[in-house]
Amino acid sequence: MLEKDTRKLERTVLVGIITQSQPEEKLREYLDELQFLTYTAGGEVVKRFSQKMERPNPKTFVGTGKMDEIHTYIKEHDISTVIFDDELSPSQQKNISRDLNCKVLDRTNLILDIFAQRAETSYARTQVELAQCQYLLPRLSGMWTHLERQKGGIGLRGPGETEIETDRRIVRDRISLLKDKLKVIDKQMAVQRGNRGAMVRVALVGYTNVGKSTLMNAIGKSDVFVENKLFATLDTTVRKVVIRNLPFLLSDTVGFIRKLPTQLVESFKSTLDEVREADLLLHVVDISHPDFEDHIESVNQILSEIKSQNKPTIMVFNKIDAYHPEVIEEDDLMTEKTTRHNTLDQWKATWMAKLGAENTLFISATNKENFEEFRHRVYEAVRKIHITRFPYNNFLYPDWEDTVEDAL
Incomplete structure (x- = not known):
């Protein structure tokens, strides 16, 4: 069963780096896959950015010059989302979001978003939400997520407790709740497999x-x-x-x-x-x-x-x-034959x-x-x-x- 895609696609750019362990050809393959992931999630890739580096910049993943280039491009071309090919650290994501002033995602976040879109059963939705909470927990600092207070507001905060600490506690409680829920479902699934x-x-x-x-x-x-x-x-x-x-x-x-x-x-x-x-x-x-x-x-x-x-x-x-x-033409003596x-x-x-x-x-x-x-x-x-x-x-x-x- 095929489904016609009628969504309005979100304009995005992709960012990756060329390293000794990830040469240019390999990065191109990864960005091709990242572009397919972006389309699956509902995005349209307008441009790709890459930079040759020994290792990712610990503050902004890419260098300051490349960051300025990306910032100029997204302002001039109405880009709403920047997606990085590798998983960003919480501090990198915070710094990049501040410098670019737009939505910043990494490969992990993108895959989690696709899973959230595709999950149909209660079991799959619970699994995806658990993965999202585990990804979110170390990244709450500076994000001001203002998560829904399912427990209510009065009496929720302890003496001197900041909003970010409250958010962390809510996410940790949610993770614990989801893990307990999955344990129950896991037992049910094990019984089903045993009944076969x-x-x-x-x-x-x-x-x-x-x-x-x-x-x-x-x-x-x-x-x-x-x-x-x-x-x-x-x-x-x-x-x-x-x-x-x-x-x-x-x-x-x-x-x-x-x-x-x-x-x-x-x-x-x-x-x-x-x-x-x-x-x-x-x-x-x-x-x-x-x-x-x-x-x-x-x-x-x-x-x-x-x-x-x-x-x-x-x-x-x-x-x-x-x-x-x-296909290599018979008179082509320059092209090297590969797999x-x-x-x-x-x-x-x-x-x-x-x-x-x-x-x-x-x-x-x-x-x-x-x-x-x-x-x-x-x-x-x-x-x-x-x-x-x-x-x-x-x-x-x-x-x-x-x-x-x-x-x-």
Whole structure:
């Protein structure tokens, strides 16, 4: 299901720095992603600013000359928001907001805002609000947020207590309340997972916007929301799927991203439990994206953080219909050949060959290209796990048609 975007976009500029660990090409990739994040959140990127530095300026992230350049530009071009590619410290955010006199966000704040927009269920909204409060707490100084006094005003402040101390106490109380609420929901979710019995569990994992929900709809015949934006899916969807005669549970999880805020990893812990408790991972990769190898590394890093990196995994290289390698003319002797010039066959002969043919798939979930091979491979992997779990089951089931049911 696609949705037409009719919003009035907020005019923004992006800011990043070039360092020894983040060369110009890498910064360009990050700013491309930040621009997509900005569009997803409802912004229009008018200009990008970058500066080569050994390390970020501890006061204003970029140098004073670059700050003056940004300030002049936002005044002359009616810019309402400046977004920095890296997480700003509380003091940096305070200083920059004072110097530029406009709304200042960092990458973490932007991602949290997108999550807040996308959260639909009470569970997701609670997780996002917890992450927002944890991000906000050290940044209250000088922000004068004037948070709503849900406890009332009289008797709220202690002797000599300042407004900022009051705000901090309210946020800390809110964090404690949200954590207690999540503990209750976590227990409910654990009971739900326990009620699913001993069925084999398969989880779709991968970078955001790689086509996990499209694949979920194709294999599970379900109606998961699909949109060409980052983090279109926040709430985990679980379906009971039957391929030929074999039932299993398939879950679609939240997408990962580079520089994922630590607050989100913590607050979405229970959502990631679907990955932790899965028997088989389908790691979906958008092979048409020029940085898909970096995406794989980012996903593997998060899987390692949640101790799920050693699970049986099938690498599903999606969007082969959109993969178009860069072409070098025969008489072009100047252009150096890189991996961006690889054909799909050439990619298959690289490090992907070490994964083994049984652990790699190349498909298009949209066009259902190579889809029968995908279904067969998933069936064989699930069947292998099922036989291990039920050694006396000889699969003497009737040859059912493929079906799908809600598993929750």
